[in-house]
Amino acid sequence: MDMDGYSHTMRWIEELFAAILQxxxxxxxxxDKSLPYKPQDFKFLDxxxxxxxxxxxxxxxxxxxxxxxxxxxxxxxxxxxxxTHIVYDYENHTEDPQEVFKRRKAMCGGHAKLFQEMCRxxxxxxxxxxxxxxxxxxxxRWNLLDRKSSTATAA
Numbered sequence: 001m002d003m004d005g006y007s008h009t010m011r012w013i014e015e016l017f018a019a020i021l022q023x024x025x026x027x028x029x030x031x032d033k034s035l036p037y038k039p040q041d042f043k044f045l046d047x048x049x050x051x052x053x054x055x056x057x058x059x060x061x062x063x064x065x066x067x068x069x070x071x072x073x074x075x076x077x078x079x080x081x082x083x084t085h086i087v088y089d090y091e092n093h094t095e096d097p098q099e100v101f102k103r104r105k106a107m108c109g110g111h112a113k114l115f116q117e118m119c120r121x122x123x124x125x126x127x128x129x130x131x132x133x134x135x136x137x138x139x140x141r142w143n144l145l146d147r148k149s150s151t152a153t154a155a
Contacts, residue, residue: 010083013079013083014039042073042076042080044067045067045068045073045076045077045080046076046080048064048067048077049064049067049068049076049077049078049080049081049084050080050081050083050084050085052064052081056101057097057098057101057114057117057118060081060101060118061078061118064077064078064081065077074119075119078115078118078119079115081118082111082114082115082118085104086100086104086105086106086111086114087104087105088105088106088107088111089103089105089106089107089110090107092105092106092107092110093107093109093110094106094110095109095110095112095113096110096113097110097113097114097116097117097118098117100113100114101114
């Protein structure tokens with residue numbers, strides 16, 4: 001894709017992203033999940049995300065999370081990485097996220113599955129009951145879950 005096409009696509013995606021974030025029912029109180037933002041707020045994050053490389057989904061997500069702290073920043077970083085690294089392919093019908101990552105191209109379903117894989121709960125927005133299955137503190141006092149449920153869940 002040439003730079004004019006890339007710039008046009010990125011502007012279109014930014015406008016779409018902004019429009020999506022503005023969708024909310026009237027009289028809805030903004031929460032931490034629906035924060036307003038300005039595109040310039042993401043300039044550094046977009047720059048870092050678009051230049052991030054990695055050999056696996058996990059590598060890329062780990063790198064992206066170094067720059068993104070809030071959930072909105074995390075989603076934006078994943079979205080920007082995908083917009084700059086995964087191209088649309090009219091012939092590739094795979095929806096396997098690992099295959100899409102490897103080939104760096106996919107149709108709509110493949111893009112959606114990779115985005116889902118990169119944003120899955122184990123990377124952020126994780127419920128403690130799920131997170132404790134793979135991540136437990138060395139000192140059990142920091143588990144911060146009811147001992148009965150955490151012991152049963154972690155086992």
